[in-house]
Amino acid sequence: MWAYESVFYQIYPLGFCGAPFENDGILEHRIRKVEEWIPHLKKLGVNVVYFSPIFESDTHGYNTRDYRKIDVRLGTNEDFQEVCRTLHENGIKVVLDGVFNHVGRGFGPFQDVLRNREGSRYRDWFHRIDFWGNSPYNDGLWYEGWEGNYDLVKLNLRNEEVVQYLLESVRCWVEEFDIDGLRLDVAYSLDEGFVRRLRSFCDGLKPDFYLLGEMLHGDYNRLMNDGMLHSATNYECYKGLYSSFNSMNLFEIVHSLLRQFGPENWTLYKGKHLLTFVDNHDLTRVASILRDQRHLPLIYALAFGMPGIPCIYYGSEWGERAEKSQGDPALRPCFEMPVWNGLCDWIAKLSQIKKDSVALNYGTFRSVLLTNRQCIFERKSAEERILVAINADEAPYYAHFDAGCGTALELLGGKSHDFGGGSELAPYSAYFWKMER
Secondary structure, X not given: OHHHHOOEEEEOHHHHOOOOOOOOOOOOOHHHHHHHOHHHHHHHOOOEEEEOOOEEEOOOOOOEEEEEEEOOOOXXXXXHXXXXXXXXXXXXXXXXXXXXXXXEOOOHHHHHHHHHHHHOOOHHHEOOOEOOOOOOOOOXXXXXXXXXXXXXXXXXXXXXXXXXHHHHXXXXXXXXXXXXXXXXXXXXXXXXXXXXXXXXXXXXXXXXXXXXXXXXXXXXXHOXXXXXXXXEEOHHHHHHHHHHHHOOOOHHHHHHHHHHHOOOOOOOOOOOOOEEEOOOOOOOOHHHHOOOHHHHHHHHHHHHHOOOEEEEXXXXXXXXXXXXXXXXXXXXXXXXXXXXXXXXXXXXXXXXXXXXXXXXXXXXXXXXXXXXXXXXXEEEOOOOEEEEEEEOOOOOEEEOOOOOOOEEEEOOOOXXXXXXXXXXXXXXXXXXXXXXX
């Protein structure tokens, strides 16, 4: 599938475009700004844009009002249609956020329930409405808000009308915008029967339509399998990536990777393709969470070298900073123009290497050398073998190991490398050695 050979780029549209937090109902054609960034995306090596919520909502996008209308703060359906067309013309696919677990209080059917109570034809569209209770909004009825957030009204995904409404919304997105996939918000909370229905529907809707689920913990195989999702967010390795550098203990991330993808029969996700990220719209920016900025290129090298689909969060490619404690608006800012610096150059090289490599896209994972501050691992396919080496230390490191051949092409630098007599890893360095037979 195309997604397994791709580099994703996440845009949070309402923040990216500088839209007001509250839906003011004023039409502004802000989403066309994405077209101005296409040269930047292509230079970075991105070939998929994943858009966080883009449909009409009360505030932040995840409290949907209308699944078939682009948020008025961003523009019109025609605006987004042009954005998608231009992205596709430039070889960039489009993945949208599918927010199917809950809706906003402004969602038409919920407003009907508030007005007509027991007499509403939509009373069974929502999960566990109690007309004898009350909510923090003093509605005179109680309903389930997702994880206690009453601005997020939980849908009843076992109601056939609700399922059909959502599936037909996806059909509209494909027909109108020609989207290529969905990221399912809070997939871990979704009804499993609904996820199966969605997969079957999408398989018949468009060839190679991609489904990614937001998974935080547990066994991702519960939802990531042949009948449900193609992929899941790799939150287990998200923590391991930055923590390994901050604690100078690369055992943490490598042991997670061995547990997930290693050579043993019991590994969890061998042959599967999780989404790899070092930050996103819900998390502290990686440049703010790493204690040593010299580790910033290295964490990206590790993220692109390990099994998975790398995803870059807009702005982080040039080292933008923001902390979760500052609130969501700080994590989801508006940048007038993209910045290009040395970190962008580095990520662009990693992107090209990743997309061009069968071993990095589909190969097995094996740890070759591991210390607290250095690691070397192998990615191997039938056609290709690559060794990824990281030295997180301030001092050079001399690595002695059996490379399985005498020489390799170092892909980041474009130079030949001879393994005879050991390999010197410079301070704060990363290498991608493509082994010569």
